Amino acid sequence: MDLERLQPKLFNEFKAILQSDRMNHAYLFSGDFASFEMSLYLAQSRFCDNLQDKLPCGHCRSCHLIEKREFTDLKIVEPTGQIIKTDTIKSLMREFSSSGFEGSAQVFIIRDCEKMHPNAANSLLKFIEEPQSSSYMILLTSDESKVLPTIKSRTQIFHFPKNKELLMEQAQQAGLLKSQAETMAELASSPQNLQELLQNKKNLDLLQVCQRFTGILLKKSEDVYLEVGRLVQVVPEKADQDLVFKILTILLAKDKEVRQARTYLQALYQARLMWQSNVSFQNAIEYMVIS
Ligand SMILES: [Zn+2]
Numbered sequence: 001m002d003l004e005r006l007q008p009k010l011f012n013e014f015k016a017i018l019q020s021d022r023m024n025h026a027y028l029f030s031g032d033f034a035s036f037e038m039s040l041y042l043a044q045s046r047f048c049d050n051l052q053d054k055l056p057c058g059h060c061r062s063c064h065l066i067e068k069r070e071f072t073d074l075k076i077v078e079p080t081g082q083i084i085k086t087d088t089i090k091s092l093m094r095e096f097s098s099s100g101f102e103g104s105a106q107v108f109i110i111r112d113c114e115k116m117h118p119n120a121a122n123s124l125l126k127f128i129e130e131p132q133s134s135s136y137m138i139l140l141t142s143d144e145s146k147v148l149p150t151i152k153s154r155t156q157i158f159h160f161p162k163n164k165e166l167l168m169e170q171a172q173q174a175g176l177l178k179s180q181a182e183t184m185a186e187l188a189s190s191p192q193n194l195q196e197l198l199q200n201k202k203n204l205d206l207l208q209v210c211q212r213f214t215g216i217l218l219k220k221s222e223d224v225y226l227e228v229g230r231l232v233q234v235v236p237e238k239a240d241q242d243l244v245f246k247i248l249t250i251l252l253a254k255d256k257e258v259r260q261a262r263t264y265l266q267a268l269y270q271a272r273l274m275w276q277s278n279v280s281f282q283n284a285i286e287y288m289v290i291s
Contacts, residue, residue, distance in 0.1 A: 003034060003037055003038060003041055005166060006033065006034035006037065006163060006166065006191070007034045007038065007160060007163065010034075010158060010160065011038075013158075014038065014042065015055060018042075018045050018054050018055055019054045019055065021054070023042065023045070023046075023136070024136075024155075024156045025128070025131035025135065025136055025137065026128045026131065026136075026137045026138075026154065026155045026156070027039075027042075027137070027138045027139065027155055027156050027157075027158060028113070028139045028140075028141065028144075028151065028152060028155040028156070028158070029138060029139070029140045029141070029157075029158050029160055030141055030142075030144040030147075030157060030158070030159050030160065031142065031144075031159055031161060031162070032140075032142045032160065032189055032190060033160045033161060033162045033163060033189070034160060034163075035140050035158075035160040036109070036111065036140060038160070039109045039138040039140065040066055040067060040069075041056065042107070042138065043066050043071070043074045043107040043109070043136075043138075044056035044058065044062070044063045044066050044067075046105050046107055046134075046136065047062040047063075047066065047073065047074075047107075048060055048062055048063050049061060049062050049063075073104065073105060073106045073107065074106075074107045074108075074109070075092060075095065075108045075109070076108075076109045076110075076111065077089070077092060077108070077109070077110045077111065078111045078112065079111070079112045079115040082115060083115050083116075083117065084110070084112070084113070084115045084116045084117070084120060085120070086116075086117045086119045086123070088120075089110075089116060089120035089121075089123055089124060090120070090123055092108060093123055093124070093126075093127060096108070096127055096132065096135055104134065105134035105135065105136075106134070106135050106136070107135075107137075107138070108135070108136065108137045108138070109138045109140065110137070110138070110139050110140065111140045112140065112141065112142065113139040113140060113141050113147060113151070114142075114143050114144075114146035114147050118148060121150070121151055122150070124137070124151065125150055125151070125154065128151070128154045128155060129154060137155075139151065139155060144157075162189070164185050164186070166191070167184070167185035167191065167194050168181045168182060168185040170185075170194055170195075171184045171185055171194060171198065174198050176198075176204075179211075180204070180207055180211075183207060183211075183247065183250050183251065183254075184197060184198065184207070186250045187243075187246060187250060202240070203243065205234070206234070206235065206240060206243060206244060206247065207247055209230070209231060209234055209244075210244060210247040210248055210251060211251065212227070213227050213228075213230075213231050213248070214248060214251045214252060214255075217264060217289065218255065218258065218260055218261060218264075224289055225289070228285050228286055228289055231244070231285060232281060232282045232285065235281065241275065241281045245268070245271075245272045245275070248268055249265065249268060249272075252264050252265045252268060253265060263291065264288060264291065266291075267287070267288040267291035268288050270287070270288070270291075271284040271285060271287050271288040272284070274287060
């Protein structure tokens with residue numbers, strides 16, 4: 001899917017930035033929705049062989065190689081497991097200074113940059129403060145609150161909001177009813193993630209079970225205890241239980257003007273914390289219902 005549809009507003013902003021030669025040397029992109037695609041687009045704008053009005057053509061050899069992430073002067077760093085190793089960043093910085101010396105352009109993209117060790121983050125600061133004229137650094141994060149303040153204060157920050165309308169459209173095109181499409185759009189983090197969620201029929205079944213459950217819960221019917229049993233039975237797996245917590249949160253939040261729903265939402269939050277610290281799924285859900 002193209003950037004123009006994924007992030008129409010930001011796409012126009014960045015087009016204007018490129019056309020007036022105002023691209024910065026260090027950006028922080030906060031939010032997952034198409035931020036990586038945007039960083040590739042910016043990289044293309046540095047290396048495209050056939051710029052059109054200062055914008056990348058998207059078709060030349062360089063543009064293709066960048067899209068496939070096989071372009072030599074584009075370096076992409078991703079965490080291995082839960083961290084980005086300090087050594088990885090240090091060797092990146094060495095390349096940086098040598099590229100600056102040779103005067104060739106380089107673009108560095110660091111995904112999940114909040115997973116850098118503070119030492120690694122600090123070694124980036126020098127670059128950010130004294131950029132080489134043809135080097136660019138784009139940091140991506142889905143959790144801005146965990147990015148070091150020293151990084152945030154030295155980069156230009158752009159927020160990449162989730163395009164819910166687009167996801168809803170996608171879910172409805174896949175045959176979901178409007179209310180289900182809404183919930184799935186809330187749940188999904190990207191068009192690709194939504195597609196994965198929709199491909200697994202079990203997720204749609206879970207959604208239905210959860211809709212039924214919250215319906216009965218908010219009616220304050222005695223049947224709700226029976227319903228807890230049913231819910232627990234369909235999700236023996238931890239991963240599915242996690243999904244149920246997410247779906248229930250979305251469903252209750254939708255009704256949050258109802259006082260009852262607000263109370264349950266708070267209890268659900270507690271229940272999820274309990275479950276995360278190894279209380280059984282059944283006990284956690286029962287705790288929520290009793291609240
Ligand atoms: Zn091109």
